[in-house]
């Protein structure tokens with residue numbers, strides 16, 4: 252996995268973040284989640300955060316220019332020298348073209364774009380049941396992944412948890428629409444480039460991970 256540069260794609264709640272984090276933890280390749288970066292920008296009240304807040308709350312996509320600039324700067328950081336996993340970027344054709352340009356400029360090659368495929372009808376339950384440890388960010392689910400000890404984080408022992416404001420039924424509907432209209436066209440884009448791999452994400456998390464390891468030759 253060292254030196255690999257991959258994109259995790261798939262619908263909201265499909266398990267991109269869950270699987271990217273597992274790869275990061277096991278193979279020490281950094282996960283770059285644009286959703287997390289934008290939420291951090293909102294938390295600090297930066298100009299990007301101010302611009303992104305209402306767009307994200309509505310379930311729509313933040314502007315391509317903001318995202319491309321964010322990734323351009325982020326992948327120059329030393330922790331990306333060993334490869335990276337893009338989680339939630341690119342999400343539109345202009346973002347994919349922007350990524351191509353900036354990687355060419357930096358002399359980097361994309362190894363794989365992975366689609367974590369999950370049927371729409373499974374996603375609402377996944378998203379509305381999701382919660383994370385407020386201290387370390389470990390992800391959980393009301394049904395699919397509860398902490399071993401009730402209300403205590405398995406990783407850091409924290410006892411405060413939070414839920415995302417965009418994980419409600421109305422916003423999920425808009426996020427899914429944005430996925431099908433703006434992001435799904437990237438699948439044929441990467442297929443034509445010969446880097447698209449598909450993993451069945453509608454299975455138990457460790458089975459999905461085992462498939463990813465096999466597909467990526469890890």
Ligand code: AP5
Pocket residue numbers: 261262263264265266267268269270285286287289306307308310311312313314318338339340341342346377378380381382390391392395396426452453454455456459
């Ligand atoms: P972002 O944070 O990227 O959200 P998203 O794409 O909607 O994806 P999620 O994080 O909701 O889902 P996931 O696939 O990572 O699922 P997870 O692993 O957590 O983006 C948020 C917003 O930011 C966007 O709407 C947009 O406004 C903006 N934004 C971000 N990037 C942008 C970009 N490039 N351009 C423009 N705007 C951008 O899993 C979900 C739950 O299911 C968890 O509880 C998990 O435990 C559970 N789960 C995972 N896998 C399984 C499994 N196999 N079986 C059962 N449960 C599972």
